[in-house]
Amino acid sequence: MHDARRALTPQAVSDAFDPTRLTQARHLAALTKKEVAERIGVSPAAVGQYEAGMTRPRPDLIPPLAAVLAVPMAFFLPGRPHGKLDGSMAHFRSLRSTRAYQRAKAVAFVEQVWELAHALEKRVRLPAVDLPGFAGGEVHSALPGDPAGAARGLRAHWGLGTGPISHLVRHMEARGIVVAFPRHDPDAVTVDAFSTSSMPRPIVVLTPNRFDDIYRHRFTAAHELGHLVLHGDTAAGDSQQEREADAFAAEFLTPRDSIVPHLPLRADLRRLAELREVWGVSVDSLLYRCRETGLLSDSAAGRAYQRLKTLREQPGFTNEPVSGYPGEQPVLLARAFDLATAEADLTAATLADELAWPITRVRELIGLTHQRPQLKLVP
Structure with missing residues (x-):
């Protein structure tokens, strides 16, 4: 070849x-x-x-x-297999701030992610897709139609219990969802996260603009999971869908019946910072939970948000980068490539030739580092 x-x-x-x-x-x-x-x-x-x-x-x-x-x-x-995707079936986290050419680029990126996954899957058996009702690019979910009910239903289906979820991205990959990072793409900062269930495998793309904060990153991943579960058979672009995905993410990460007994009865930001570490969600998200469950009035929550702004640089309130949390970084494609390399003598060059891509593109999507030897001079 x-x-x-x-x-x-x-x-x-x-x-x-x-x-x-x-x-x-x-x-x-x-x-x-x-x-x-x-x-x-x-x-x-x-x-x-x-x-x-x-x-x-x-x-x-x-x-x-x-x-x-x-x-x-x-x-x-x-x-060659071509993962053609209708752009109307891709859910963008920040649709209004995303320009048409950026959406088109994102859709083409997803197509290539699928093509890479397909090429690897010819050599390695990837985890089976385990989303209720998903069948080869279509979702007819058997879960409840309301966001909170769907979140509780998916937790039960995946056997996650009712407590905190660690390693959310790893859980998604273990259920056959392909999660990808466009690592070196300036357009990705504007596009934000996006997802689709209209391919033979569900795909979620988490973009770099949230890598500086693990809590926003996890909520975004759960938000996109909500789209896969709730909106697989509907065209994207509805602001109501975005609100539903947010509601799904909140219930999926912090089930109401589990989190409410731990929430303070007043705006105790230090207590919320402690809960942040346990549940893996931001203090902002927990404050919103306090307000929507009636523990805080709108005015009390507003004052708490103002106080929170003054604490952003203090321990317990600063951003924590995703790089410190391996379980929230995708590894499915990289590990599939490693296995294919060991078992089927696959190389990046062979894969690039098969896909007709530049080898740099293959390395980028898999997450391989440049493997040039480093020259060291000893004085």
Whole structure:
């Protein structure tokens, strides 16, 4: 296969050109049709015709097109599994602040995450998907329809009991949900987290803008889990869905019947800081719990939030980075790759060739570090 890729000619790519791969590569590069057209010396209408499958790029355009989009020429060939995702079925945590090109890039990212998982799954048996009602890209949940009921139902289904949940991301991966980090992508800061259950495996993407605080990170993961459970069969973009996902996350992480006996009867922020460490949720979230359960009035909660702002730099109230919590960092794809390397002699180069990706892309999505030897000079 590797030799065949090297022997590939622009004419062969032009003859078999897959227009959907051009769209995917353009979205991943966050470029408009006009920008691509300007860089390869054609009109925007021509690029539109290439993506619509009306015409194919001339052979002499294939190398510059691949260079502009930072993909091998083989990327434009058909015949590989393509995880096509309707963007309307991806739930974005901050939809209103996310621009169209960023959403398109995020959707293309999810497609590639699935393609990587699929390639690994041909060699390694990944955990079976264990979401009630999920079947190959569709969810017809048997859980209660209200967010709190669904959260309690999923806890029971996963055997998590009614107490604090440690290692939430690891629990999700153990149930067959693919969790990914776009580690080096400036657009990810704006996109925030997003998820979809419209692929053969549910996928959750947790983005870097919440890595500085483990408590926000965990709540975001639970929020996206709520989307998978509650909104798998509905188009995304409804603010009501976001509120429901928040309600799911609150009940999933801090079940009302379990947390209320531990909440203070007044706005005791030190006590809430102690509970933060036990339940793995922010003091802000616990204050909200106090207010919604009637332990605090709106005015008392408002004053508590104001006091909380003055305590942000004090012990017990500062942010704690995700890097200190291995159980909240995804490892499914990396461990699958390691197992395939040991059992099936898989290499990153082989995988990159099979997917027709740059090897740097494979390493990024798996989470591999650059493996160049370090030069050490001894004086």
